[in-house]
Amino acid sequence: MVKNTYNFGEEDALLIIDVQKDFCKGGALAVPEAEEIIPVINELIREAEKKEIRIYASRDWHPLEHISFQERDGQWPPHCIQDTEGAEFHPDLNLPENTIVVTKGVRFDQDQSSAFDKTGLAYQMNQEGIRCIWMGGLALDVCVLQSVTDALKAGFQVKLIKAATRPVDPDKGRQAIEDMAKAGAQII
Ligand code: VGL
Numbered sequence: 358m359v360k361n362t363y364n365f366g367e368e369d370a371l372l373i374i375d376v377q378k379d380f381c382k383g384g385a386l387a388v389p390e391a392e393e394i395i396p397v398i399n400e401l402i403r404e405a406e407k408k409e410i411r412i413y414a415s416r417d418w419h420p421l422e423h424i425s426f427q428e429r430d431g432q433w434p435p436h437c438i439q440d441t442e443g444a445e446f447h448p449d450l451n452l453p454e455n456t457i458v459v460t461k462g463v464r465f466d467q468d469q470s471s472a473f474d475k476t477g478l479a480y481q482m483n484q485e486g487i488r489c490i491w492m493g494g495l496a497l498d499v500c501v502l503q504s505v506t507d508a509l510k511a512g513f514q515v516k517l518i519k520a521a522t523r524p525v526d527p528d529k530g531r532q533a534i535e536d537m538a539k540a541g542a543q544i545i
């Protein structure tokens with residue numbers, strides 16, 4: 358179905374942002390059409406494995422009554438609560454066993470929309486000699502946008518795969534693409 362070849366280089370990594378049940382159909386904070394990205398990401402995973410490219414997957418992993426929830430004057434309904442079903446990766450996502458999981462959203466004092474926000478991920482990727490990050494996941498206008506922005510600020514090249522992401526809000530999604538391109542991301 359998805360017929361794409363992704364030209365991964367030796368210093369590349371794949372970073373999949375928050376493809377979790379709560380962000381998909383029936384979840385606490387469902388992103389429209391979220392499931393449509395899964396075959397695209399699975400194709401990226403297959404290609405990354407073929408080329409022995411490192412795969413990272415971030416997960417939103419909130420404590421109960423997190424500061425980002427509406428009950429705490431945050432922006433979001435409760436979602437991705439630690440060790441609940443909604444916080445699980447989507448079952449159709451074929452994450453290999455050697456995927457490195459990046460846990461975020463755990464801090465009591467702030468949200469972490471970006472997978473790079475106080476997670477040490479930029480340090481880890483630099484240690485591994487990674488120069489270029491291919492990114493997709495959920496949601497385009499929230500955590501993907503923030504992660505792409507932070508990756509660029511940290512000096513990585515970024516390739517955002519458009520078919521591998523969906524926004525919470527379509528207008529904000531279009532704006533996010535524009536902003537990421539302006540910041541230097543390559544949109545594929
Ligand atoms: C996200 C809203 C709240 C995301 C996380 O992963 O895009 N969105 N928490």
Ligand code: ZN
Nearest residue numbers: 417425437462
């Ligand atoms: Zn969250």
